Amino acid sequence: MLNIILFGPPGAGKGTQSERLLNHFGLNHLSTGDLLRAERAAGTELGLKADEYIKKGALVPDEVVIGMVRNKIAATPDSKGFIFDGFPRTIAQGEALDLMLEEFQAPINIVLGLEVSEEELVKRLLLRGQSSGRADDQSEATIRNRYQVYLNETSPLVEFYQGQGKYKSIPGEGAMEGIFDHLVRSIQEV
Ligand code: AMP
Numbered sequence: 001m002l003n004i005i006l007f008g009p010p011g012a013g014k015g016t017q018s019e020r021l022l023n024h025f026g027l028n029h030l031s032t033g034d035l036l037r038a039e040r041a042a043g044t045e046l047g048l049k050a051d052e053y054i055k056k057g058a059l060v061p062d063e064v065v066i067g068m069v070r071n072k073i074a075a076t077p078d079s080k081g082f083i084f085d086g087f088p089r090t091i092a093q094g095e096a097l098d099l100m101l102e103e104f105q106a107p108i109n110i111v112l113g114l115e116v117s118e119e120e121l122v123k124r125l126l127l128r129g130q131s132s133g134r135a136d137d138q139s140e141a142t143i144r145n146r147y148q149v150y151l152n153e154t155s156p157l158v159e160f161y162q163g164q165g166k167y168k169s170i171p172g173e174g175a176m177e178g179i180f181d182h183l184v185r186s187i188q189e190v
Helices: 014-025 032-041 045-056 062-074 091-103 118-132 140-154 156-163 176-188
Strands: 004-007 028-031 082-085 110-115 167-171
Touching (some): 004 014, 014 028, 014 082, 014 176, 032 045, 032 082, 045 062, 045 140, 091 156, 110 156, 110 176, 118 140, 140 156, 156 167, 167 176
Parallel strands (some): 004 082, 004 110, 028 082, 110 167
């Protein structure tokens, strides 16, 4: 199995680049944001509760997202591997993921961190908000809050994965094609 984490703040391009990498390497996509939005669209209790956090730009509680990821991995038994997009977002989630993958003897191979400045992220998300219909992409205040949440709760994972020798930083500004090639080369070197 090839397990990859596409890491970075909201708006770094994780979703866009994941889609292309999936096709290139024949992997499964595991985006907790997509799973949560699907729950909300289906009107489940989990989805409606999660929406309260998402609208504010806060994180959904660890046990909820960890449970969803566990279900998704269990439901995809013959996978060649996953691209984790938007997960993990806390150290507790990172630790839980390591434990889950131990069961499959298929650890995370590489963590690719897309680096983009705060001003560029805000610009991209406001633009995306014009077509995405996502409530959390509509106001600059919510977007900046999501970035603060990233700094406070998610960015400590950089050190966590550096400690495991798995973190690789990738410049995330500039032409999409060039960033994709850089990601592909980094994965091929694993
Ligand atoms: P995303 O589509 O990855 O930008 O996620 C949208 C929103 O869903 C986030 O701002 C959080 O509110 C929630 N969310 C997605 N993934 C996670 C996660 N791993 N942990 C907690 N909340 C999450």
